[in-house]
Amino acid sequence: MVHAPARPPAGAPPVRINLYSDTQTRPGPAMKEAMMRAEVGDEQHGDDPTVHALCDRMAALMGKEAAIYLPSGTMCNVIAILTHCGKGDEVVAHETSHILHSEGGTHAALTGVQILPLKGERGQFSADDVRAVIRPKTRYAPPQRLLEVEQTANIGGGTVWPLAQLNAVAKVAHEQGWSTHMDGARLMNACVAAGISAKEMVAQYDSVWLDFTKGLGAPLGAVLCGTDAFIGQAWRWKQRLGGSMRQAGICAAACLYALDHNVERLAEDHANAKALARGLRQIEGVVVEEPDTNLVFFDIKGTGLTVEALQARLALQGIAVSGLGGRVRACTHLDVSAPMIEEAVAAIREAIGR
Numbered sequence: 001m002v003h004a005p006a007r008p009p010a011g012a013p014p015v016r017i018n019l020y021s022d023t024q025t026r027p028g029p030a031m032k033e034a035m036m037r038a039e040v041g042d043e044q045h046g047d048d049p050t051v052h053a054l055c056d057r058m059a060a061l062m063g064k065e066a067a068i069y070l071p072s073g074t075m076c077n078v079i080a081i082l083t084h085c086g087k088g089d090e091v092v093a094h095e096t097s098h099i100l101h102s103e104g105g106t107h108a109a110l111t112g113v114q115i116l117p118l119k120g121e122r123g124q125f126s127a128d129d130v131r132a133v134i135r136p137k138t139r140y141a142p143p144q145r146l147l148e149v150e151q152t153a154n155i156g157g158g159t160v161w162p163l164a165q166l167n168a169v170a171k172v173a174h175e176q177g178w179s180t181h182m183d184g185a186r187l188m189n190a191c192v193a194a195g196i197s198a199k200e201m202v203a204q205y206d207s208v209w210l211d212f213t214k215g216l217g218a219p220l221g222a223v224l225c226g227t228d229a230f231i232g233q234a235w236r237w238k239q240r241l242g243g244s245m246r247q248a249g250i251c252a253a254a255c256l257y258a259l260d261h262n263v264e265r266l267a268e269d270h271a272n273a274k275a276l277a278r279g280l281r282q283i284e285g286v287v288v289e290e291p292d293t294n295l296v297f298f299d300i301k302g303t304g305l306t307v308e309a310l311q312a313r314l315a316l317q318g319i320a321v322s323g324l325g326g327r328v329r330a331c332t333h334l335d336v337s338a339p340m341i342e343e344a345v346a347a348i349r350e351a352i353g354r
Helices: 029-037 049-062 073-084 106-111 127-132 163-175 187-194 228-240 249-261 266-280 307-315 338-353
Strands: 066-070 090-094 114-118 144-150 179-184 207-211 222-226 295-299 322-324 327-331
Touching (some): 029 249, 049 066, 049 222, 066 228, 073 144, 073 179, 073 207, 073 222, 073 228, 127 163, 144 163, 187 266, 222 228, 266 295, 307 322
Parallel strands (some): 090 114, 090 144, 144 179
Antiparallel strands (some): 066 222, 295 327
């Protein structure tokens, strides 16, 4: 049975402070105005100038030859793997990666690849970890084709891979003749936190994508970047999977607006996340992981309360948080202000102490 997403308990008021996810952001008036002014055409036919402008800008931002606009980040990962790999090939990725945990088993169902999970603290692994899983090139072993990393590492705690470590694991992969792919859903969070340009951050990765529906606040879309040849083949998979769109410039305009206005302000989300972590540490029984970016994970086992119970109690106060990997996750974003953080800490303290 497939279960629908969890709903607030009966009688819960509307959500006032949404720490559930940065995917919950909603476009503001200025972004909506940009969308309404967008020049549009048939995206599938190659006639949408706003989509072209977005893809050109993203390719330049990432230092890649070309880019393709897609409906979702999951589709970016699926299309990237379909383009890099064939059925029966092996992808090396962290054991907590999005492609393993949050894409509905699509790589078993559609791509036909085998994913080899690597261990490593906080969603990251080392060059030595990669070397340790290199298989002999025999007919008995699956061909290893792709190394995948996630920047930031979500289940790892929203952690930022250090540039030297990103480059080191990519170097091992390229020495073996593998391709490299970066799930860059929250890449700009990592760039802002580390003070490193996106182009430098992704230089050793053959493909990379950025999600515009998280901290950047757009309502739809992600952009996948790579070589001209890679993107050309990605277009075939986009067509096959039903990802081609029509007057998509309306949504692409929101992404362009986000690049202009919502990147540098990610630092505010990071500051709010650190303030939230500081407040949570003052609550007895709560163990908090220090956030690198906008994701705050905390363990409440010491309080005697379950994650689900805390979610239900907070929902009655109009506050939403998520549960992930047995921990509570609170996500800061452009719709969460510093005063909301203070209110959330007080509400969590009250809910735990009740």
